[in-house]
Amino acid sequence: MKVLVTGGAGYIGSHIVKSLGEKGYDVLIYDNLSSGHEWAILHGDLIKADLGDQALLDSIFNKYSFDAVIHMSAFIVVDESVREPLKYYRNNFVNALNLLEACERHNVSNIIFSSTAAVYGIPEKDHLTEDTSLHPINPYGASKVMVEQALKDASLSGRLRYISLRYFNVAGADPLARIGQARKDATHLITVALRTALGLRSHLDIFGTDYPTPDGTCIRDYIHVDDLADAHILGLEHLMAGGSSAIYNCGYGHGFSVREVVDKVKKVTGVDFPVRYTGRRPGDPPALIADSSKLRNELGWSPQYDDLEYIIRTAWEWEKKYSRGR
Numbered sequence: 001m002k003v004l005v006t007g008g009a010g011y012i013g014s015h016i017v018k019s020l021g022e023k024g025y026d027v028l029i030y031d032n033l034s035s036g037h038e039w040a041i042l043h044g045d046l047i048k049a050d051l052g053d054q055a056l057l058d059s060i061f062n063k064y065s066f067d068a069v070i071h072m073s074a075f076i077v078v079d080e081s082v083r084e085p086l087k088y089y090r091n092n093f094v095n096a097l098n099l100l101e102a103c104e105r106h107n108v109s110n111i112i113f114s115s116t117a118a119v120y121g122i123p124e125k126d127h128l129t130e131d132t133s134l135h136p137i138n139p140y141g142a143s144k145v146m147v148e149q150a151l152k153d154a155s156l157s158g159r160l161r162y163i164s165l166r167y168f169n170v171a172g173a174d175p176l177a178r179i180g181q182a183r184k185d186a187t188h189l190i191t192v193a194l195r196t197a198l199g200l201r202s203h204l205d206i207f208g209t210d211y212p213t214p215d216g217t218c219i220r221d222y223i224h225v226d227d228l229a230d231a232h233i234l235g236l237e238h239l240m241a242g243g244s245s246a247i248y249n250c251g252y253g254h255g256f257s258v259r260e261v262v263d264k265v266k267k268v269t270g271v272d273f274p275v276r277y278t279g280r281r282p283g284d285p286p287a288l289i290a291d292s293s294k295l296r297n298e299l300g301w302s303p304q305y306d307d308l309e310y311i312i313r314t315a316w317e318w319e320k321k322y323s324r325g326r
Contacts, residue, residue, distance in 0.1 A: 002026045002028070002064055002065060002066050002067050002317060003020055003025050003066065003069070003236070003308065004030060004050060004067050004070070005020070005027055005028070005030070006029070006031065006071050007031055007073035007074065008027070008041065008046075008070075009031040009037055009038060009041055009117060010036040010293045011036075011040075011170075011181045011183065011225070012167075012170055012225055012229075012316070013029075013031070013036065013070075013072040014041060014042070014179045015179065015225045016070060016196065017042065017195070017228065018174065018179065019217050020233070022045075023178045026113065027043050027044030027045075028053070028066075029045065029047065030047050031047075031048065031073065032049060032050040032051075033048055035183055038310075039274070040179045040182065042179065046107050049093075051073055051091075051095035051098050052090075053084060054098050056100075056223070057074070057098060057099065058105065058116065059289050061103075061106035062106070062239060065242065066106075067108070068111070068236055068240065069103055069112070070114075070236070071096060071099055071111060071114060072114045073091070073095065073099075073114050074091065074092045074096075074114060074143070075087065075088050075091050075140070076116075076282075077185070078140050079189070080116065080139050080142035081139040081215065081260060082139065085225055088139045089139060089143055092140070092143035096113075097163040100150065100160070103160060104154070108160075110160070110236070110239040111160055111163075111239075112160075112163050112165065112166070112232055112236055113162055113163065114163055114165060115147070115164045115166045115167065115169050115245030115247070116144050116166055116289055117167060117169075117251070117290065118138065118140055118144065118156070119134045119141050119145050119148070119166060120132055120134060120136075120141075120288070121135035122285045122310070123135075123285065126219070126255075127291050128291060130166070130203040130249055130291075130294055133232065138182060138283065141258050142154065148247070150267065151245070151282045155245040161239055161244065161245045162239075162243050163235035163236075163239060163248065164246075164248070165235065165246075165247075165250050166250060166289060166290075167228060168220065168222070168223055168249070168251035169188065169189075169222045169223065170188075170222075170223055170225050170228055171188060171190045171224065171225065171311050172190075172224040172225050172226065172305065172312075172315050173222070173225065173314045173317070173318035174225075174314070175226070175314055177314075179318075179320050180314075180315060180319070181315070181318070181319075189220075189258060189261055190265065191246060191319070193262055193265040193273075193322075194269065194312070194315055194319040195270040196235075196274070203274035204274070205264065205275075205276050205278050206258050206259070207284065208266075208276055208278075208280035209283065213286055213287060214257065215257050215259045217257045218257065218284055218285070219257045219258075219286065219287040219289065220258075220287070221252055221254065221288060221289045221290045222252070222255070222256060222261070222308060222311055223250055223251050223252055224303070224304060224305035224306075226301040226312070227304060228250055230301065230303070230304075231248070231250050231299070232298040234300065235248070238298075238299055243310050246298065248293065248295040248299070249291060249292050250290065251289065252291050252303060253288025253290060253291060253293075255288070255289045255325075257307055260324060262275060264308055264312055265316075269308070269318050276278075287300050
């Protein structure tokens with residue numbers, strides 16, 4: 001089975017490519033390497049290109065007979081999306097349309113889409129189902145909602161079927177430390193904390209200590225990147241078996257506070273790094289936790305790495321290797 005993975009050289013994309021390769025899929029990666037790395041591709045071949053190049057897209061679809069597409073090519077930095085919204089709408093929405101139109105023209109009907117919990121904005125409840133109202137509060141989240149709507153409408157026309165996976169907080173790394181988070185400007189808490197433990201940052205900021213949570217800091221649902229990759233494989237198998245379009249939350253169904261994560265990072269690393277407490281960031285909900293029962297019940301998802309210490313430990317082994325130049 002031939003699968004096109006856009007953004008397959010990035011953090012999450014490279015882990016999905018790894019899983020696809022290990023399961024025997026024939027993989028082609030399409031990535032402009034704006035944030036990905038060619039060395040992170042453990043299986044398949046790379047085409048270095050941008051989704052804005054429609055002529056090249058058509059030539060690739062003409063050359064290869066794809067059974068499915070996994071679309072991962074998006075900008076993801078929330079603060080940047082507020083500063084440069086048109087950049088995010090151009091890449092995350094317009095380029096997604098370019099890809100979907102190419103799929104239609106070449107009769108590729110199976111799409112796995114990388115979505116996000118940011119589509120929910122600041123919800124009224126902590127545990128979120130797929131039916132929770134969508135109220136994105138930044139261009140990043142809004143761009144993902146727009147693609148989901150386009151996918152829904154295209155599927156109703158009968159031209160394609162899709163699985164949209166709404167990621168919660170993705171963390172961890174390949175257990176063999178071959179690949180992991182490699183963005184220099186990574187903003188995820190676990191990565192930032194580990195790089196602080198390595199001495200690459202002077203301190204770690206905790207934004208807000210007065211939230212209505214047990215210890216006053218935000219609570220998030222952390223999912224290991226390999227469990228997330230497995231959800232993509234299950235979604236792909238579902239579509240290839242003739243399954244219907246669907247949206248699924250990807251998280252473990254419970255969360256940890258910022259303080260709890262920081263304490264666990266200090267335990268794993270053995271480094272009591274400096275922490276600075278500062279004010280809240282605009283738009284940070286007190287808690288975001290996935291209700292993933294739909295993913296478990298309909299696709300049979302059974303996560304293997306639901307353990308915060310394990311998640312941090314795999315990320316720590318990777319960060320140590322990455323900081324030494326791999």
